[in-house]
Amino acid sequence: GGAAAPDERLTVLAAASLHGVFEDLGEVFTEQHPGAEVTFSFAGSADLVAQLDAGAPADVLATADETTMTRAVADGTVAGEPQVFARNVLTLVVPSGNPAGVGGLDDSLDGAALVVCAPQVPCGAATTALADLLGVSLSPVSEEGSVVDVLGKVTSGQADAGLVYTTDAAAAGDAVETIAVPRADEVVNRYPVAVTTGAASPELADAWVELLLGPEGRELLGDAGFGTP
Amino acid sequence: MLLRVPWAELPALLGSEASLAALGLSLRTSAAATALAVVLGVPLALVLAWGRLPGARVVRTVVLLPLVLPPVVSGLALLTTFGRRGLLGQRLEVLGIDIAFSTTAVVLAQTFVALPFLVIAVEGAARTAGRRHEVVAATLGARPTTVLRRVTVPLLMPALGSGTALAFARCLGEFGATLTFAGSLQGVTRTLPLEIYLQRETDPDAAIALSLVLVVVAAGIVLLTQRPRRGGAAS
Amino acid sequence: MLLRVPWAELPALLGSEASLAALGLSLRTSAAATALAVVLGVPLALVLAWGRLPGARVVRTVVLLPLVLPPVVSGLALLTTFGRRGLLGQRLEVLGIDIAFSTTAVVLAQTFVALPFLVIAVEGAARTAGRRHEVVAATLGARPTTVLRRVTVPLLMPALGSGTALAFARCLGEFGATLTFAGSLQGVTRTLPLEIYLQRETDPDAAIALSLVLVVVAAGIVLLTQRPRRGGAAS
Amino acid sequence: MSAPALAVRAAVPERDVEVELTVPAGRVLALLGPNGAGKSTVLGLAAGTVRPGSGEVRVAGRRVAGEGAWVPPHARRISLLAQEPLLLPHLDVLANVAFGPRARGVARRAADELARTRLAEVGAEALAERRVHRLSGGQAQRVALARALAPDPHLLLLDEPLSALDVDAAAQLRQVLRAALRGSGRTAVVVTHDLLDVLALADDVVVLEAGRVVEQGTTAEVLGRPRSGFGARLAGVNLLLGERVAADAVRAGDDVVHGLASAQPATTCRAAAAFSPRAVAVHRAAPGGSPRNVLPARVTGLEQQGALVRVRGETASGSRLAADVTPASLSALRIGVGDDVVLVVKAAEVEIYDA
Amino acid sequence: MSAPALAVRAAVPERDVEVELTVPAGRVLALLGPNGAGKSTVLGLAAGTVRPGSGEVRVAGRRVAGEGAWVPPHARRISLLAQEPLLLPHLDVLANVAFGPRARGVARRAADELARTRLAEVGAEALAERRVHRLSGGQAQRVALARALAPDPHLLLLDEPLSALDVDAAAQLRQVLRAALRGSGRTAVVVTHDLLDVLALADDVVVLEAGRVVEQGTTAEVLGRPRSGFGARLAGVNLLLGERVAADAVRAGDDVVHGLASAQPATTCRAAAAFSPRAVAVHRAAPGGSPRNVLPARVTGLEQQGALVRVRGETASGSRLAADVTPASLSALRIGVGDDVVLVVKAAEVEIYDA
Ligand SMILES: Nc1ncnc2c1ncn2[C@@H]1O[C@H](COP(=O)(O)OP(=O)(O)OP(=O)(O)O)[C@@H](O)[C@H]1O
Numbered sequence A: 001g002g003a004a005a006p007d008e009r010l011t012v013l014a015a016a017s018l019h020g021v022f023e024d025l026g027e028v029f030t031e032q033h034p035g036a037e038v039t040f041s042f043a044g045s046a047d048l049v050a051q052l053d054a055g056a057p058a059d060v061l062a063t064a065d066e067t068t069m070t071r072a073v074a075d076g077t078v079a080g081e082p083q084v085f086a087r088n089v090l091t092l093v094v095p096s097g098n099p100a101g102v103g104g105l106d107d108s109l110d111g112a113a114l115v116v117c118a119p120q121v122p123c124g125a126a127t128t129a130l131a132d133l134l135g136v137s138l139s140p141v142s143e144e145g146s147v148v149d150v151l152g153k154v155t156s157g158q159a160d161a162g163l164v165y166t167t168d169a170a171a172a173g174d175a176v177e178t179i180a181v182p183r184a185d186e187v188v189n190r191y192p193v194a195v196t197t198g199a200a201s202p203e204l205a206d207a208w209v210e211l212l213l214g215p216e217g218r219e220l221l222g223d224a225g226f227g228t229p
Numbered sequence B, C: 001m002l003l004r005v006p007w008a009e010l011p012a013l014l015g016s017e018a019s020l021a022a023l024g025l026s027l028r029t030s031a032a033a034t035a036l037a038v039v040l041g042v043p044l045a046l047v048l049a050w051g052r053l054p055g056a057r058v059v060r061t062v063v064l065l066p067l068v069l070p071p072v073v074s075g076l077a078l079l080t081t082f083g084r085r086g087l088l089g090q091r092l093e094v095l096g097i098d099i100a101f102s103t104t105a106v107v108l109a110q111t112f113v114a115l116p117f118l119v120i121a122v123e124g125a126a127r128t129a130g131r132r133h134e135v136v137a138a139t140l141g142a143r144p145t146t147v148l149r150r151v152t153v154p155l156l157m158p159a160l161g162s163g164t165a166l167a168f169a170r171c172l173g174e175f176g177a178t179l180t181f182a183g184s185l186q187g188v189t190r191t192l193p194l195e196i197y198l199q200r201e202t203d204p205d206a207a208i209a210l211s212l213v214l215v216v217v218a219a220g221i222v223l224l225t226q227r228p229r230r231g232g233a234a235s
Numbered sequence D, E: 001m002s003a004p005a006l007a008v009r010a011a012v013p014e015r016d017v018e019v020e021l022t023v024p025a026g027r028v029l030a031l032l033g034p035n036g037a038g039k040s041t042v043l044g045l046a047a048g049t050v051r052p053g054s055g056e057v058r059v060a061g062r063r064v065a066g067e068g069a070w071v072p073p074h075a076r077r078i079s080l081l082a083q084e085p086l087l088l089p090h091l092d093v094l095a096n097v098a099f100g101p102r103a104r105g106v107a108r109r110a111a112d113e114l115a116r117t118r119l120a121e122v123g124a125e126a127l128a129e130r131r132v133h134r135l136s137g138g139q140a141q142r143v144a145l146a147r148a149l150a151p152d153p154h155l156l157l158l159d160e161p162l163s164a165l166d167v168d169a170a171a172q173l174r175q176v177l178r179a180a181l182r183g184s185g186r187t188a189v190v191v192t193h194d195l196l197d198v199l200a201l202a203d204d205v206v207v208l209e210a211g212r213v214v215e216q217g218t219t220a221e222v223l224g225r226p227r228s229g230f231g232a233r234l235a236g237v238n239l240l241l242g243e244r245v246a247a248d249a250v251r252a253g254d255d256v257v258h259g260l261a262s263a264q265p266a267t268t269c270r271a272a273a274a275f276s277p278r279a280v281a282v283h284r285a286a287p288g289g290s291p292r293n294v295l296p297a298r299v300t301g302l303e304q305q306g307a308l309v310r311v312r313g314e315t316a317s318g319s320r321l322a323a324d325v326t327p328a329s330l331s332a333l334r335i336g337v338g339d340d341v342v343l344v345v346k347a348a349e350v351e352i353y354d355a
């Protein structure tokens, strides 16, 4: 909580993977809008949509894929057309030192513990698409419910390799080594944003979307490893 | 886990505004929820232990459920009850009360998961102790309120103490129901476990450091209340 | 929650291969973990209740911790102990035992969270009952094993029963530690709560339906073991 | 006349107890009977720890239990010393004794002082600061007694108050109780198995057997002319209960006993014949001569009692009789359990009265 | 000679108990003493439920407790009836009694049969199928006694086995115990407050006071010539313990009592003077005439005992004495508690012996 009561409050519901970028962008925003305070609620995209539907107070919704946003549109909890503000592609990560000697999505994975996202979640859908594209069949030891869980398995060394977003790989820093996957950029995951129907301060919400889509937003997203539309 | 703690950076990690806010919120909500759990749980436990309620088994089952439900399900259950479209929530909204996604919601979620600890501990003790001492006190002229104050509560004190400690620790650790039911707004609903969950995405080291704080606080509370107990009672 | 269940589609939702596999896996691992928790927990509880162990308070605190830790932290704790790079995990791997991503890991995670339920229930009952009846049995010539079999266990049966039921139900509901530690592969490590978590991404209605199954099974188990208890014992 | 302090006319079917008894205000009733006869149950009915299945209980005229009525124990102005001491384990000895007065509103210091007095009376003042689990069996019993006496109740219910006490303590506490009960205008019901307690404490006696009142009257009446087997054995006399076959003879089964009829004319068909064990001689075979009462019996027990030995026997019709003989004559007779003997008693030693 | 069945020479400092006693094989020892004297503690030492702080305990010659040695209760071949019945609440009555034999390896049917026999002996066969929480106090005590007798132990330890029993049951069970203990070659220690138990059951007597053995000997010795106040009060005689001031006189404080010296020459300086309460006359003022023993005292209690009233008094030096008088003479004297009286006893009634 801030010191003095803010004139206006902006509440942003955002996918957990946007945590770092959005916190930074929030600082820029408050500089530009003195007297406004930005509060974030981070959770899985499906969670956010459900919460919004259950009446969570929010001005802006940013999800990690278009499927969940479509659901929010159907619920009538967001106003207007959602706009894509970031793109993400998959990459292969291995624990630092690459103990299993993985070289890519190929035979080097035989006998190694590969972890991917489950097909039900966005990164899993992308994984399936990529495998189809490359004509390989993956036999993962685990299909996780979120990309963070995949990354966690790799950083902790439980798994020998994992398919995650490039942004996640970037955030993990030295804990993992990245192995580029050919044609990965052909399978793109898009991040849409929208102002909610029940927004308490629609002007600020619009301003946030504008900032996100503008140069400052692009720059910060780029720094975090996101592609921009 | 200790091995992986970045000791040098610990002060910085823990001192961040977000961490402090989360810790403060956690302590406040846990205290409130524990108090609520005691107020609701002790009478409930006594009724369950002593009463001959026809529906006692069902009531006990409902009270125990949060203990065993996965966090997501607990959250869903709360949301469908107290949420804006929930059974009770709709009525409350008519009265102008909206609790979902507020600090109240956090307290509610924590009370929900902490209540069974109190009820189990107190009911178990009350059941084993029986009402023998209460009956003796009554035959000496003590009215029910006096019996409660001077016999029942002192006799149940050890159980109540450890039940309360467990309940408080459980409140501190509550995660799933809070996330689903209250959201994760910094300073409002983002408790320590939620902060840890979030930090894990961007800064696993910070997550481990915060986890350690949580473990230490919880362990400290559980440990503190384990006073050496008295020997067997003469009967 | 009941209102939001899509009753018409329920059979189809529950009958899906994924749901059935998850339910089956959950039941099997929970049974194994509960058995393990009983085998480990009962002796531990008796030692804690009766023994004069110098470190009893610390041991009890450690045992109780999983009860109050948030799921992520539990998972992290298991990972740093039994994980491939964990303290014990490394040694096990040298012996050729690799539990990562196996059903064994699920059982381990469930045992970890279920153990405190057994220990609390049995220790509490053993402590309140005292050793009076055990002493009487010994003065009648019963050797310790006989005392355990014919006095201690029967006397603790109600507590053991409800402790086991809670442990089993808790195993069924275990989510966080399994997710963090064991992974999520259909038929191998994806238990019912993990399946619910996943379903929620694509089909919230299905998630609610599965949650309901979980609640009903857990409630049924908790309810079943609440046999009417005996009246006060003559002393 | 004012209402009796206690009137019970109630049944507890699950224990097969069905009693009717009255204790006038200011009197002390001894409640006697074999184990399991229902004595504790009657106290429980009066105290409110047992609910009657039917009937009613009145304390000082007020209906405290019965259809529609229920006054909880604390509101009955009674004090119950139960058969188990059941001291409150979280309080020390002093606080246990002070509990009743405190519960009835006495200030802390006054209650503590009263408690110390009561403890001194039962010889347990040195235990005041002890935790209750560090007491011996008899010490706990004394403290429980002090606690029951402390609240100064209208009606005092004492279940075997002097059991578990050593001879000195029992004698001393009997006096304490006597002082507390007799001449204080207090009403009390005392359950006991000890004749001395009855003699020292009780105005009236009720004997229960198998959940029913089988005898009641003043202490002198019941012990002087017992009409129940239990009363007789307690009083230490032999009793044959049966049909009056003559003004001065009673038949019980096949056993006929002649004696001295009481001065009052007989009014009932049932009659009792009572005689002291000391008046009974034991022979191996029936003797000739004056005694009119000759009862063949089988020896069921031999028991030393003070300087004498008590020979217990049972006749073919099941009458249980006792004879006190000197050890010398016993060894001359050379009898043992199971032997057939003849019990002989002079009619002049037998009293016959209405039963 | 074979080792004694039980030899205790041990201290339990936290209870201030320090005793040394021996029970020869085949004999029955009565353990007597005031409440809190340490009787239950001694049984606990023998049974293995109390650990000695120092010293040792031997059962049949085997060291079962003491530095470095510890044999747990179940391996001692003893059987303990504790002061509280403590029946096993999850078993019915029959299973409680059969527990000991079963634990010692007797087959189920044989154990059940044995249990039924034992239950019949204590008059509780009808309770065999009862759950234990549905027993009355005395019924529970009977079952506990049957249970203690069932395992057929080498050494039987009984803590107040006949308390809480009705007169009939107590008399009957005293016989059961007598049969079980005497002449069976079984060794037993019985704690009791009842003189009848001592007379009926015990070969030897040990009196404890404040955690120490103050008297021991055969039953006849101790009751015939008690050397402790407690023993004397139990035997029902007055006792003055003090210094021998003449062959036939004892001084205790300021009180001097003359009597008949025993045939054996005096060997000790400490001596005892014993006389029956019946031999003591009570006067308001010192009478003239023959009696040589005149003891001024203050009345501390009046107690009905059978046909007589017992007057209890204490002299200025603290000797506690009793006098039995008829109710008629008492009412003639018009004395009450607190009055000063003079107790008079003929020297011919007083026995003087070594203490
Ligand atoms: N569990 C205990 N812990 C500590 N002290 C105790 C305990 N039980 C008894 N005592 C004390 O030890 C002493 C001896 O007690 P013990 O029970 O042996 O007496 P007792 O001779 O059996 O008396 P009673 O006739 O009242 O049963 C007493 O002073 C008593 O207060």
Ligand SMILES: Nc1ncnc2c1ncn2[C@@H]1O[C@H](COP(=O)(O)OP(=O)(O)OP(=O)(O)O)[C@@H](O)[C@H]1O
Binding pocket: D014, D015, D016, D017, D033, D034, D035, D036, D037, D038, D039, D040, D041, D042, D083, E133, E134, E135, E136, E137, E138, E139, E164, E166
């Ligand atoms: N809690 C109980 N539930 C059911 N029956 C009981 C209960 N307590 C006692 N009884 C039974 O009720 C009857 C009367 O018991 P009660 O305790 O009144 O006897 P009592 O006269 O006090 O005997 P004692 O001299 O042995 O104490 C007995 O047959 C007994 O078995």
Ligand code: MOO
Binding pocket: B069, B070, B071, B175, B176, C069, C070, C071, C074, C113, C173, C174, C175, C176, C177
């Ligand atoms: O928060 Mo848990 O440990 O998955 O119930």
Ligand SMILES: [Mg+2]
Binding pocket: D039, D040, D041, D083, D159, E136, E137, E138
């Ligand atoms: Mg009774």
Ligand SMILES: [Mg+2]
Binding pocket: D136, D137, D138, E039, E040, E041, E083, E159
């Ligand atoms: Mg004792």
